[in-house]
Amino acid sequence: MMARPPRWQATLDASVEEACLAVRLYNDASESRSFEGFVIHMHLAWLYLLHAGFIRDGIDFRYWDTRYKHRLLKVEGEPKRWELERSAKERWPDRKDPVRANLSLFIRLRNRLEHRHAHADAALMLNLSGHAHALLINYEEELTSQFGDDYSLALRLRIPLFVGTFSPQGEQALRRFRKTLPTDLHGFVTEYESGLDEKTINDPRYEFRLRAAVELAPKDPEAIAVQFTKYDDMTESEREAVEEMGRRGQVIIRNKKQPVSGLGRLMPGAAAKEVEEGIPYVFKQHHFTEAWKRLKIRPATGSPQPHQTNTDFCEYDEPTNSYRYTRAYVKHLIKRCSTFQGFMEATGKEPEPKPACQTESS
Template identity: 30%
Template structure:
């Protein structure tokens, strides 16, 4: 990397190595939770890349104290973390690449200490774009010769069956809360961003007859964005023919009250209290009932207007005559029930 300042070169070296390690981790057959290590390493890669870009532009990506001195933590200078780097580099808050990165920053924190192999298939498209976008920015800022694409290959992957994924999902209680976050994030971004290849890369392969030329590539990639209108129509027609029929499921992202109780109680450390002459869970079904009454998120049982809920936290199911709760409600309860005065107020 001749010609680059030493500090910039060091950041770029680290970024490229981290990205290659991320790909190697993901593509190892023995690794079950592929996206876990991949996301952590790609976040390191992106942070180093953006640091290198800022340094090359004579911008020091370091936090400062009010007196202008560089901020230190445990004696070490505190550099901008990825969230700050992304906000400063991508000025447009609706940029698909920025939205892709902002998806992974909180997700990394949520899965860092969890084992969720069933999550891999759900976020594969975003993971692929995370890598392709990385290479795109490397090329834009440092030139084609530093790109990773020459070091990468088309990986053949063994994919778990839908039955295996279903069984794993049922066995892992952390999965529901993570998927709820994923669904909420996807629903919060615009349709244009959601459909962008820079936010989530999606493709399908069509087997063709063997090439007559022995020199022809076995697999060729054609970017949809660079196709003519006529070529796009043909691709969309083929995609429509092979597209799996989506079967809608009502209230798929809602949580039953019993599950809410389990999630909150677990988040509170499974603490118990003495009630009368027996010991009970700190957060139980009675506590939950007191909460939805106190915070007025749904009507009382038997109300003539059961649909009048705070939809941020609760939705009424008219067909089954019951209520479903959101991840936001679970998060709210965890926050409030960790406050002794708030918890005690339920019983006043």
């Protein structure tokens, strides 16, 4: 009679399945949102992996109702369990831990990716490829260190085939493509990394950077086609050789990011001007003011809680006691105010056609 599997087995199996699916999506160039799929399924893989460890170790990861001592919080009849952010905090209490910092980046990114930025998927993948590889490698390390080598993803995933070298034109094309990342997503990554110290940012567990070299040594029948050597395991002379390679040429480029205040944000006058350029009606700053009031985008001037804004559309700047607006809000206003009825609903005022434009008034 076969022994009953441990309580954590089903959760761990689900975790491994999610990780394998995430990698398949990442490597599938035909998927239009492959990077978003990778982020979502790696999120689930990590969640199930940490929960499996909690089950094994007898850690209660359910939420309890603080008002009643012995009552669990429930969602649709099931106990509410720790989300990934809370689980990561339990596993790595130090917020500066590079594994936790990498995981937190993708948790926040997942919340921003859902239902948005489909056109930016490929550019985002290129900009965050090192972070994505670190996310997967960290998962493999946690998986095997906690549950044994028999669970390694190496037994389930194939080495991907890829173009080993690019022409100078291809390299330049990739560099140009990196710059197509939408401003708000670029600002999101910049702002997140501005809160990390240099030691964490440069740790390969936060962002994995790989330099590839064609092996010219005689073939070893015991070796696999692609092998990985950690920098810490190299001799001093080997490290010097690798660093010299880095000075002569780059394969993967990582740009140092500096925090920029108000990156991609607009002041009211500039925002109103862009809206007017995109619609057939006159749209001035007083229209813009009426719109944020009626649509409840931000609190009224002088509010004791000025920071309570619609964060997708507006941000409060404490040092200047002013508000800055996102391009997403400008696009929202352009879409709404392009019709007579939409303009009326957004501003409460009857639209005035531009002199050169003839529009229907109904």
